[in-house]
Amino acid sequence: MTEITDYDLYEVPPRWLFLRIETRDGVVGWGEPIVEGRAKTVNAAVEELMDNYLLGKDPHRIEDHWQRMYRGGFYRGGPILMSAIAGIDQALWDIKGKLLDAPVYELLGGRARDRIRVYQWIGGDRPSEVGEAAAEKVSEGFSALKMNATSEIRRIDSPAVIQEAEERLRSVREHVGPDVDIGVDFHGRVTKPMAKRLAKALEPHDPMFIEEPVLPEHNDVLPDIAAHTTTPIATGERMFSRWDFKDVFEQGAVDVIQPDLSHAGGITEVNKIAAMAESYDVALAPHCPLGPIALASCIHIDTSSPNAFIQEQSLNIHYNQTNDVLDYLVDTDVFEYHNGYVDVPSAPGLGIEINESYVEEQAERTVNWHNPVWRHDDGSVAEW
Template structure:
């Protein structure tokens, strides 16, 4: 068996799908994308497929991963690692189908029966979070996540801090103490504001505070962690096990959030998760993406004993025009019940992509995140 062909599809709302075909007709799917940089990643995938994969045996996944990562001399970063991630997902999908087993069975078998998920509320500039929280809890979710703030100045006012606290307090009052509420700082918050917010939010007991500072400022995490008992999560903009070394050695991060479509795919995130277990750090993969990315996450979640919870993008504020279940032949594979999703048990990634829908909706999507500006006209973190 050898790889004979591949196709790439840009589909709404902001995803890139990869279809890999082998000489015996087996098809594997991957989701290689950087949100807002789909065309750039598409070019990187084409380079990898044309130079390293076409004509090769798809089953030697580790060797292919090493060749894609090390073969170009320059390595790492969001574009290359996202391209590798999508190819890696597709290769695992093929291998699982070859053996008639879910990928997690090939990685040691399940360590759980189902995976807990959380639901997004609010929006980029969070609003109406109390009512939204009640609706999602009534729908059966037991964990929520919200953006903590809109854009913030490097040193902002007491009113800006109070607004963030009031939003979390509103959600906590609406859902009570039985529901977990993650608060995402989204890298919008400078170190001085992260220190203040971590302290002020703590009385309302957030599930975690996410990306309190940008990864380039991870050296500030020990100081932030020293001010609060709230668990700290980060990792969506970290792309390999080497990127995670520092925070494991610091001992200040409690939850890591690598993205299966950005951090080298199933092969790499499984290794990152195993490193995390040695440091008593939980896994909660980042996934505001499509069904192939989510299916890949669940494969790793299933066989990882330190899995805490899984992000998923159903009804997320980015999903305009298409949603996570739209591209599946059987959307019930991701049926959420009591805040959990059952493990997919079909071979490979466990999903059947509806190729007709993919081809119908594929085109020039061209999604980009907004560029926010402060009152003085300077660019703000989004």
């Protein structure tokens, strides 16, 4: 019987944390446990879990390891613990696939599709000049885009703010036409009254969905927002377990869920969340503005989940100014996009080969990424 013998953690630019787990017979699995802006905190949580629950254990027993990591502590859930579990879980699936010489999706029930559609980010945190950027991405073959709706927005803001958001989306729609899908991310910046107004103003331009129209702590108001629009509502990137999603499913107001494979307990947990969503006729579009290990994990869930419809990916996203997704891979063709799709990987495990020497080199750099703290014009803190 093989067993887990060692692990290493690497904080690397632009804002990622990689986990390498090794077994006695030399099989290596990779995971991406990260809360953006809290890398050192998650690092400590991973060390605690690995040292107390994983070292010396059989890597095959993924479900049992997940249960022990989650239920072994009296206090459960939340972004730090669930992200630590997520990265470990990804690495264990990578190891198991390699030990059994099979891609992870084969262990999850096999293919439900041969490729998955991806969307491309346009604009930045404060969106501007998105029309021309959209046309450029469509010319590169993408058929789906996503953009932020607004920058800072007050609890009750002016008609001009609504008008500016509407004009940005209209510009994108005019540049790309009706055949391209456009997701609009509210980013949790918007309060309930402004979300209702924005949703109504943007609807004539047929967004693919409006994302995180309110913060997850206000998910109870989603039915009210849904009553003001026919645009699909998406949320879930700041929800961390099937129990967080349960109430949202029962409300019936959300059309697309976006669990993050590096935050919501990894492949094991998101596979269960996806199945729950299917039973409520809710589509799956995993959140992933992260690195190559997180993206590979998403693609395996997408491949085996019948209700997956599109995948976020961070190539050329505004956060990746120092390093990008492909920089850490030996073979970059695994994430080559064709006409807005990425093919299902065929290699064992997660199907990617990490360039270990490059990871070690980049881990020597100082990262220490934190999201900006925005303020309104009166000096009060705004949602980023």
